[in-house]
Structure formats: C-alpha cells, structure tokens
Amino acid sequence: MMMKILASLAILALITVGFALDASPMNPDPGEKVMITGFAKPGEAVRLSSSFDLDLPVVAGRYEYVANGVEIPQKPNRFSVTARNIEDLNVGIKMGIWLNMPIKASGGTASVSRADVPPGRYTLKMFGNAKEGASDVSVSVSAETTVYADSDGSYKLAIDTTGIPEGDYRVRGAGDLIVLGIGADHGVASLPSSSEVRVEDRAVSTASPMSTEAEKSPDEAKPDQVIEEVAEIEPEESVYSAAATDEAAGEVVEEVAEPVEKERIDQDQASLNITENATWPIEDTVEEKGIFGKILDRIFGILELVAT
Amino acid sequence: MWPSAEKIYTLRISLNIMRSIFQPFILLSLILSAGSAAASDYSASLHADDPFEGNWTELCGPSSTMIPAIILTRSDVSWTYPHELHPIYTPDQNITGTFFGSSGLANLTVHITVADLNISNFLRAMNMVAGPVRINPDGESFDLNSLGDVSFSIPGTSPGIRALYVVDNNSSTVLSAVPVLIAEREIMVEAPPVVGPGDLLFVKISVPNDSTNGSINESDDVHFHYGAILIALEDYRKINLTMTGNGTLEDASFFLSKGENSVEIPSDFKLSSDMLMDFVMMLPPESAVAFQMDLYEQESELCMITEPGWAQGTYILTCAVVSDSGIIGLKQMEIEMI
Numbered sequence: 001m002m003m004k005i006l007a008s009l010a011i012l013a014l015i016t017v018g019f020a021l022d023a024s025p026m027n028p029d030p031g032e033k034v035m036i037t038g039f040a041k042p043g044e045a046v047r048l049s050s051s052f053d054l055d056l057p058v059v060a061g062r063y064e065y066v067a068n069g070v071e072i073p074q075k076p077n078r079f080s081v082t083a084r085n086i087e088d089l090n091v092g093i094k095m096g097i098w099l100n101m102p103i104k105a106s107g108g109t110a111s112v113s114r115a116d117v118p119p120g121r122y123t124l125k126m127f128g129n130a131k132e133g134a135s136d137v138s139v140s141v142s143a144e145t146t147v148y149a150d151s152d153g154s155y156k157l158a159i160d161t162t163g164i165p166e167g168d169y170r171v172r173g174a175g176d177l178i179v180l181g182i183g184a185d186h187g188v189a190s191l192p193s194s195s196e197v198r199v200e201d202r203a204v205s206t207a208s209p210m211s212t213e214a215e216k217s218p219d220e221a222k223p224d225q226v227i228e229e230v231a232e233i234e235p236e237e238s239v240y241s242a243a244a245t246d247e248a249a250g251e252v253v254e255e256v257a258e259p260v261e262k263e264r265i266d267q268d269q270a271s272l273n274i275t276e277n278a279t280w281p282i283e284d285t286v287e288e289k290g291i292f293g294k295i296l297d298r299i300f301g302i303l304e305l306v307a308t
Numbered sequence: 309m310w311p312s313a314e315k316i317y318t319l320r321i322s323l324n325i326m327r328s329i330f331q332p333f334i335l336l337s338l339i340l341s342a343g344s345a346a347a348s349d350y351s352a353s354l355h356a357d358d359p360f361e362g363n364w365t366e367l368c369g370p371s372s373t374m375i376p377a378i379i380l381t382r383s384d385v386s387w388t389y390p391h392e393l394h395p396i397y398t399p400d401q402n403i404t405g406t407f408f409g410s411s412g413l414a415n416l417t418v419h420i421t422v423a424d425l426n427i428s429n430f431l432r433a434m435n436m437v438a439g440p441v442r443i444n445p446d447g448e449s450f451d452l453n454s455l456g457d458v459s460f461s462i463p464g465t466s467p468g469i470r471a472l473y474v475v476d477n478n479s480s481t482v483l484s485a486v487p488v489l490i491a492e493r494e495i496m497v498e499a500p501p502v503v504g505p506g507d508l509l510f511v512k513i514s515v516p517n518d519s520t521n522g523s524i525n526e527s528d529d530v531h532f533h534y535g536a537i538l539i540a541l542e543d544y545r546k547i548n549l550t551m552t553g554n555g556t557l558e559d560a561s562f563f564l565s566k567g568e569n570s571v572e573i574p575s576d577f578k579l580s581s582d583m584l585m586d587f588v589m590m591l592p593p594e595s596a597v598a599f600q601m602d603l604y605e606q607e608s609e610l611c612m613i614t615e616p617g618w619a620q621g622t623y624i625l626t627c628a629v630v631s632d633s634g635i636i637g638l639k640q641m642e643i644e645m646i
Contacts, residue, residue, distance in 0.1 A: 090611050097588060097595040098613040118585070125613060127508075 021048075021176035028161050030183055036157040036171055040149040048157055048173035049078075051142035052164055063137040064127035070143075072117045078144040080113040081126055085134045092125040093117075102128075349440035350475060350482045352433045355380075359390035360408045360457075365474055365486040367405035369395030371494060373640040374624060377548035382555060385435045396638050397490045402461045407474045407484055409456035418474050418483060420460050421447025425471040425487055428557065433473065433485035438555035441482045443473055467492040467634060493518055495637030497627045502644045506616035509643065511536050511598070513627050515606040515636055533630050534608035535599040538643065541622040543592045566590055594618045620645050 021038040028034050040046050056063040063086070072079065083089045089110035092100035095118065103110045108131050130137050149155040161169065166183030356362035373396060378389035397403055403422065423443055431437040450458045467490045474484040498512040513534050546566050553560035562573040569590045571583055588597070598610035612625075623643045629636040 092611075092613045094613075095588070097591050097593060097597060098615075099588075100596065100598040100611055100613050102598070102600050102609065102611060 021171070021173045021178060023171055023178045023180060026178070027181045030161060030164065030166055032161055034159045034161055034171075034180060036159060036173070036178075038155055038174055038176075039153045040155060040174060042149055042151050042153045044149045044153070045146045046149065046155055046174045047144060047146045048171065049142055049144035050159060051140060051170045051172075052168060054139045054141070054165060056137045056139055058130040058134050058136055061129055061132075062127065063130050063139075064125070065139060066126075067124040067141070070122050070124050072119050072122060072143075075116040075119065076146065077117055077119075078113060078115045078142075079117055080111065080140075080142045080144070081124075082109065082111040082140045083126065083128070084109045084138040085131050086110060086137050087129040087131055089126065089128045092127075094123040094125075095120070098125075100125075347442045347444040348480065349442050350445075350480045352435060352441050352482045353484070354385060355387045355435055355484075356410075357387050357390065360455075361410045362387065362390065363407075363409055363413075363474075363484045364390055365405055365407045365472065365484045366391050367395050367403065367472070367486060367488065369397050369401060369404065371396045371639060373626065373638060374544065376544070379548055379550045380434070380436055381550065381552045382435070384555075387435070394487075394489070397464055397488065398492070398494050398637075399464050399466055399490060401464050403464055403472065403488060404459070404461040405472075405486075406457060406459045407450075407452070409452055409458075409474075409483060411456050413452055413456035413476075413483065414454045416452045416456070416476060417449055417478075418452060418458070418476055419445060419447035419449050420462060420472065420474050421445070422462065422465055422470050422472050422488060425469045430471050430485055430487070431557065431560070433471075433482045436551050436553065436560060437557050441473075441485075443475065443482065445475060445477055447473075447475070465490060489635075489638070491635050491637045493637050495627065495629050495639050497625070497639045497641060499625060499641065499643065501642070502646055503614065505614055505618040505620070505645055507614055509538065509596075509612040509614060509625075511610045511612060511625065511627060513608050513610065513629060513639075515629055517606075530631050530633075531602045531604065532606065532608070532636065533599070533601040534603065534610060534627075535597070535629075536610050536612060536625060536627045537595065537597045538612045538614070538623050538625050539591065539595040540619060540645075541624050541642070542619075543594065544624050564590075566592075614645070618645055 021036065023034055023036050025032070025034065036048060038046065054065060056065050063083075070079075081089070081091055083105075085108055086105050087108075088105055089103045089112065090100055091103065091112045092098050093114075101112070103112050110128075126139060145157075147155045147157050159171070161180075161182055164182055167181070169180040169182045171178045171180065353363050355364065359366070372393040374392055375394045377392075380387050407418070407420070409416070409418075421444060426442075428437065428439075429441050429443060432439050432441045448460070448462055450460050452458045470488040470490060472486050472488050473482055475482050493515060496512075496514045496516055498514075499509060503509050513536065515532060543566070548565055550563045550565055550570075551560065552563075563570040564573060564587060565571075571586045571590060573583065594615075596612040596614060598612050600608045600610060610627075621644075623645055624640060625643050626638070626640045628638045
C-alpha cells in the first residue's frame with residue numbers, strides 16, 4: 001500500500017514538473033485574480049485561452065446574455081462565442097457605440113470568433129431566438145491571448161475573474177488544460193484527460209497579457225445549472241499520463257514555430273476578425289484581417305479605387 | 309489625356325455599406341471619380357452661402373437622405389453647402405431639381421448635363437481646387453427665369469455616382485455642380501417608427517425585384533451586404549465635412565468632424581480601416597451599427613441595440629444594401645425614441 005502511494009506521488013510529481021501551465025489559486029472566489037504561470041523556452045510565445053459555459057434560460061422563445069466590462073488585451077487576441085440550441089445569434093459589442101451582427105445558426109448552432117479585437121474594455125451582448133421548444137440555450141465564451149516567456153523561460157498571466165460565472169473556468173495553454181472552480185461550491189479543479197486537450201491549444205504565438213472581466217446578466221446561469229457541469233469534470237487523480245503530457249509539450253514547439261513569426265509580422269495589420277459558423281476551436285486565422293479591415297477591404301474592393 | 313503629374317483617382321460606380329451608412333462618406337465618395345470623356349475646359353463660377361443666389365443646384369426625388377454639413381474654407385473662397393437633403397435615384401427615375409443662380413444670370417440659356425463623377429473636375433467646379441473644369445458640353449438646354457433660376461427634369465441613367473453640371477456654354481463656365489447618386493433599386497426598410505431607450509430596434513431590409521431590373525436569381529450569384537446605422541438627429545447634424553486648402557489637390561485637406569473630434573481623410577482619398585475605426589469611435593455613444601454580409605437572401609433583419617440612458621428624440625436610421633457590383637439601395641428613415 002505504501003509503495004502504491006509513493007508511486008502515485010512520484011508520478012504526480014513527474015507530471016507536475018512536466019506541465020507547462022499552472023494556476024493559483026485553483027479555486028478562486030468570484031472576482032479574485034488568478035495567476036497563470038508556466039515554463040517554455042526563453043522568449044517563446046505561448047497562446048493561452050480561457051473559457052466558460054453558460055446555460056441561458058429561454059423566455060418567450062428568446063435568450064440573452066450581457067457581459068459588462070470585458071477587457072480585451074492588446075493584439076493579437078481572439079474572442080469567441082458559440083451558442084447551441086438556437087435559431088439565430090446576435091453578437092453585439094459596445095466599442096463606443098454598439099456594433100451588432102446577426103449570425104444564422106446551422107443545425108441549431110452558431111459561432112462567431114473575433115480576432116484582434118481593438119484592446120479595451122467592452123460590453124458584450126448575445127441574444128436571439130432559441131430553437132422551438134428549447135428551455136435553455138448553451139453558450140460557450142472563450143478569450144484567447146498569448147504571453148512571452150522571459151529569459152528564464154517562465155511566463156505568467158493574471159486573469160481577473162470578476163463577473164465570470166461561478167463554476168468551471170477553463171484555462172488552456174501549451175498543451176495543458178486547467179479547470180478552475182470559481183466559487184466556493186465549485187472546488188473541483190483539475191487537469192483533464194488527454195482527449196480533452198485540443199491540438200490547437202498547443203499552438204504558440206506572439207502576444208500580450210490578458211485579463212477578462214465580465215458581470216453576470218440577470219438571465220445567466222443559475223448555480224445549480226453550473227453544478228451539473230462540475231460533475232463532468234475529471235477528478236483530480238484523473239490527470240494526464242506523463243507520456244501524454246510530454247507528447248503534448250513536445251509538439252508545442254514544433255507545431256508553432258513558423259506561425260509565431262507569421263503572427264508577429266501580421267499583428268499590426270490585423271484588427272478584428274469574424275468567422276461565422278465556425279466551431280471551437282477556431283482555426284488559426286492570423287492572416288485574416290479584422291472585422292473592419294475585412295469589411296473595408298470588401299468595400300474598397302467594390303469601390304476599386306484606382307489611380308489614373 | 310491628363311497631365312501626368314496630376315493624380316486622379318477613379319471610382320467605379322458603386323457605393324458600399326459603410327459609406328452608405330456613414331453618410332459623410334457618401335459625399336466623400338461622390339468626390340471620388342471616374343474618368344470623363346473628351347471634353348472642353350470650363351471655368352467655375354464661385355459659390356456663396358446663399359441657397360438662392362449662390363449658384364447651387366437643389367435636387368429632389370422620391371427618396372432622400374440627410375447629409376452632413378459640407379464646408380469649404382480657403383483663403384479666397386468659402387461656403388457652406390446649403391442643402392441638407394440629397395435624393396437617391398434609381399435608373400428609371402428622372403433627375404429633377406432646381407438650379408438657383410444669381411440674379412445676374414437672369415434669362416440665360418444653360419445646359420444641364422450628367423457625367424461620371426471625376427474628382428478633379430468636381431472639386432474644381434466646387435471651388436475646392438483651382439483650375440479648369442473639363443466636361444462634355446452636351447446636355448439639355450434650359451432657359452433661366454428672371455431670377456436666374458430654373459427647374460429641370462432630365463432622364464435617369466445607369467446606377468452609379470454621377471455629377472450633374474449646369475454650364476453656360478457662351479462663357480464656358482460651369483455654374484453649378486452637384487453629385488448624383490443612382491442606386492440599382494429602391495430597397496425596402498421596415499422598422500417600428502417608435503422605440504424606447506433600451507429596446508432592441510429590429511430593422512428588416514429587403515431588396516425587392518422590380519420591373520426595371522427584373523428578378524435576382526440564385527444563379528446570379530449575387531451576395532448582398534446589409535448595413536444600418538442609428539444616430540440621434542442632433543448628433544447627426546453636428547457632423548460635418550470640412551475642406552481646406554490653397555487651391556491645389558495636393559494641399560487639400562478633408563476633415564470629418566464632430567465637435568472637437570475629427571478624422572482626417574487623406575487628400576489622396578485612400579481610405580483605411582484605421583480611419584473608419586477612428587470615425588466610429590468619434591460617433592456619440594448613443595449610436596448603433598448593425599451589419600450582415602455575404603447573404604444570398606434578398607432580405608436581412610438587423611437588430612440595433614439601444615440603451616436605457618439614450619436621450620429621447622428623433623434618431624436617423626440609415627440603411628444600405630450593396631453587392632460586389634455596387635450599391636443596390638440606400639434608404640433613410642426617422643425613428644422616435646420615447
């Protein structure tokens with residue numbers, strides 16, 4: 001028995017050393033800042049994303065969610081929303097004025113992903129018509145940015161959890177996924193099985209720190225709805241195997257070496273990007289222009305300004 | 309045909325969503341031009357602020373949009389464009405209006421001609437840039453009355469951005485110039501005329517098939533881009549396009565301003581995403597924009613988000629539909645916020 005315990009501890013220790021990502025605290029109170037830390041190659045850029053899910057009640061066939069004060073870090077960044085069980089999705093962002101774009105659902109799902117949103121603090125509003133007969137709508141929200149490792153190879157990122165709904169809060173990066181439990185009743189924090197780590201999470205790019213802040217709308221998920229999702233989280237002992245972790249970590253550098261340079265070149269040109277009907281995770285779109293760039297390119301293409 | 313040192317930017321006949329919904333850009337785009345045919349050189353008469361004596365042409369039509377104030381400030385010339393409304397025509401509609409000439413032009417015979425809009429010519433005719441206006445002297449002739457005015461109606465033309473010139477062939481003088489926007493179709497906009505602050509304003513924009521242009525079939529592979537902007541009338545009226553310079557195109561400056569904030573439009577008219585972003589950020593917070601791009605459907609329902617704190621009063625809703633081939637339609641309506 002003692003040997004088993006020692007062996008388990010040894011494995012856990014090895015696994016811990018192998019992880020490129022760590023978070024503290026793992027069970028923050030709502031609004032508490034979480035420090036994400038990790039190790040990579042000196043100077044390496046590591047893409048980090050955070051996400052949470054909501055179950056929104058359907059009232060008179062409609063759903064709505066408002067997130068106030070969402071802080072978007074400096075570019076490059078990405079903000080994605082996916083809604084399921086819906087007929088349509090409107091995503092509004094208040095950037096001084098309200099900009100809104102309707103998105104048609106396909107098969108009851110609609111997604112929007114905006115890359116390189118101009119930095120700032122915004123209010124987001126998601127709303128639309130639910131699928132006929134639906135009692136709730138599932139919404140996934142994710143924000144993504146990247147950080148640079150310092151000369152020692154360490155990197156860190158402070159995430160402000162103010163307003164993030166109590167429940168699971170996932171942070172992905174460098175091949176790892178950490179599930180934070182926000183709120184006292186959501187103390188299950190874990191690393192997932194390897195199947196939960198997506199290839200894209202291992203991507204490395206350029207970037208800047210991120211902090212995300214949101215406030216719950218009156219309509220957003222109730223605690224009991226969140227608790228149901230906690231049950232889906234792998235228990236603590238169900239962590240990566242060391243081999244899986246090493247494999248994931250090993251792929252990070254190889255997969256992303258080139259995109260990093262590309263993003264560095266393109267980051268100044270990009271502004272805001274929309275990908276309709278995309279499924280999360282969004283494919284790397286570093287070369288895509290932002291929403292205004294895209295629209296204007298289209299417009300100027302129509303105009304065909306030509307010097308004569 | 310043109311001096312090589314002279315830079316002229318052409319604009320293929322079209323508008324776009326952002327230019328359409330951001331009315332100030334319409335005027336800017338109207339200033340951009342397509343090349344004109346071989347023509348003669350004309351001088352330009354000077355304009356004055358007076359709408360009845362200033363050699364201005366007021367167009368009218370079944371569908372009009374409100375435009376921001378346009379101000380020219382040069383050391384030797386200055387004026388404020390006297391008209392607030394500007395019509396949008398479709399190809400089957402006659403271009404109608406009234407030329408208000410100075411009383412010194414009484415009983416003169418003038419020619420009114422519509423041509424592709426050329427930036428240099430147009431700016432010269434508008435006194436922004438010094439130099440001859442090169443236009444084709446063809447056109448219908450009209451006799452001015454004893455006040456130097458005349459109402460006219462001339463046949464419409466194909467969709468695009470044109471310029472209407474009133475010329476005195478005897479003195480080789482362009483008396484007046486005004487941009488003419490001809491949309492492909494008349495779009496339909498349905499929106500509640502009254503909303504409350506904090507309400508969602510649903511705007512249905514549709515592109516009807518019409519007898520002139522026929523039906524749009526899926527096989528036509530036409531993508532529509534829909535856009536709408538909602539802005540308080542009071543704020544809308546504070547936006548202006550100011551033009552300054554010393555009479556040369558190179559030194560001309562164009563500013564889109566609202567209060568103390570302004571966005572400079574480069575004199576080469578190369579618009580940028582940053583510039584538009586600056587403009588969006590310049591808009592008052594009590595504004596909303598919605599858009600949907602790349603639709604095959606001839607209909608889109610956009611939703612404008614308003615907030616509880618918005619001031620009561622009249623708001624201007626401007627809707628536009630464009631395709632890759634150009635502007636489909638543009639329509640404006642008033643919404644009361646109560």
